[in-house]
Amino acid sequence: MKPSRPAAPRLADLRPELKRIERRLFLRGGLSLGALALLSGCDLSTDSGIDRALWAMLRFNDRVQAALFDPNRLAPSYPASAITRPFRFNAYYPEWQVRMVDADAWRLEVGGLVADKKPWSLADLRQLPQEAQITRHVCVEGWSQIGQWSGVPLHVFLRKIGADLRAKYVAFRCFDDYSSSIDMASALHPQTILALDFEEKPLDPPWGAPLRLRIPTKLGFKNPKYLAAISVTNDYPGGYWENQGYNWYSGL
Amino acid sequence: MTVATRKPAAFDAPGAAAPARPAAHPLPVRIMHWLGAAAILCMILSGWQIYNASPLLPFEFPSWMTLGGWLAGGIAWHLAGLWLLLLDGLLYLIYGFASGHFRRDFLPLDPRLVLRDLGRALTGRLAHRLGHYNAVQRLLYAGVLVVVVFTVLTGLSIWKPVQFAWLTDFFGGYDRARVLHFSAMCLIVAFLAVHLILVAIFPRTLLAMIAGLRRQDEAEEKP
Numbered sequence: 001m002k003p004s005r006p007a008a009p010r011l012a013d014l015r016p017e018l019k020r021i022e023r024r025l026f027l028r029g030g031l032s033l034g035a036l037a038l039l040s041g042c043d044l045s046t047d048s049g050i051d052r053a054l055w056a057m058l059r060f061n062d063r064v065q066a067a068l069f070d071p072n073r074l075a076p077s078y079p080a081s082a083i084t085r086p087f088r089f090n091a092y093y094p095e096w097q098v099r100m101v102d103a104d105a106w107r108l109e110v111g112g113l114v115a116d117k118k119p120w121s122l123a124d125l126r127q128l129p130q131e132a133q134i135t136r137h138v139c140v141e142g143w144s145q146i147g148q149w150s151g152v153p154l155h156v157f158l159r160k161i162g163a164d165l166r167a168k169y170v171a172f173r174c175f176d177d178y179s180s181s182i183d184m185a186s187a188l189h190p191q192t193i194l195a196l197d198f199e200e201k202p203l204d205p206p207w208g209a210p211l212r213l214r215i216p217t218k219l220g221f222k223n224p225k226y227l228a229a230i231s232v233t234n235d236y237p238g239g240y241w242e243n244q245g246y247n248w249y250s251g252l
Numbered sequence: 253m254t255v256a257t258r259k260p261a262a263f264d265a266p267g268a269a270a271p272a273r274p275a276a277h278p279l280p281v282r283i284m285h286w287l288g289a290a291a292i293l294c295m296i297l298s299g300w301q302i303y304n305a306s307p308l309l310p311f312e313f314p315s316w317m318t319l320g321g322w323l324a325g326g327i328a329w330h331l332a333g334l335w336l337l338l339l340d341g342l343l344y345l346i347y348g349f350a351s352g353h354f355r356r357d358f359l360p361l362d363p364r365l366v367l368r369d370l371g372r373a374l375t376g377r378l379a380h381r382l383g384h385y386n387a388v389q390r391l392l393y394a395g396v397l398v399v400v401v402f403t404v405l406t407g408l409s410i411w412k413p414v415q416f417a418w419l420t421d422f423f424g425g426y427d428r429a430r431v432l433h434f435s436a437m438c439l440i441v442a443f444l445a446v447h448l449i450l451v452a453i454f455p456r457t458l459l460a461m462i463a464g465l466r467r468q469d470e471a472e473e474k475p
Contacts (some may be wrong), residue, residue, distance in 0.1 A: 043322055054332055
């Protein structure tokens, strides 16, 4: 009597083979952990394919955030009792290195796609309409604090200097060698202001005296202090942190 | 004629007359599992990098355990991994509901069965059959899915506290949403710890999630 077809393999016969496959899979898992260790070296500072892919994803995220931005949505406002005290100093250097200027001699330079490039004094800026806000300043590091600022809405200022409002970017240069830039839609948002006052008094040096940008729809590092010049442009201006890899749009 | 009629023990031989049993994990589930695993690993490790910039608790994650090298790199990885997680997660949710995978494999979620199976598992009396989830597994797999969705939502609420202010308010404001996002990560890491320990104890489950294998049914020999 012979079987009509070969007997099916028994599990016991397959065990050694299974063990080998399992071992191979664990080895492969170990190798992918090694690959992960290599990836952790990708920090946007190299020219590797992965760093280039990360930069491309950052640009993609800029476009997504611009699409999510609603020009009519206001950042939440808070009562005066919610103001954070003491307010935390933050810059790319420690507080003792804060630079100061003579407020009377200071001028805000204006450049790029604007009709009137006359520099502005503090007194000139005080002549323009003023807006006040109590809003949350959110740092890219994760902490946040609520403060009170007032000053000239940027959209008022841009119209005053005859800026091309169809341009893509508004760029800021600071006298502490900082810089940043924002998209035109965010620049025209009603809560985006050139702040002259902090807690109803002229800005003190730690808070960006004599003039800073306050934009509660973006992360803290997009709120440059110690302004020296504003320009309107269609050429991507980047910025101090943005050029090193921080997400340019950084909208809230 | 016992030889000729004997059923195969655990594997269908090629050309066997018996109909092939389905894979323990269908191919779409296996693909989405591994894409999701990569995305979540990326989100956790880059999230630890971001956490270190402003720790909520009096400790930091060792830098070798983080992804991105510094805060900007961590954010870049987090914002890139986000899209893989969203895409993979949405596909999985659609597949899970549309194919009946959730209804068939995750339900019922009966607390008494969970306690019964947990007791059996801890006393080593719970048989593991590939492709079938016991009540504890059902609870953990459905639970971690809910926690991942919660983590994505709390994450969106601290990424966009102005555009999605209603979501941030829903989670109790910016600071609380940040704590919730961190807590949800802890739950996912706790799940992963249990998950990986069990995979190490039952390595065939790893094989099944890669190669599919065959589903094991009730009456079979337990390996």
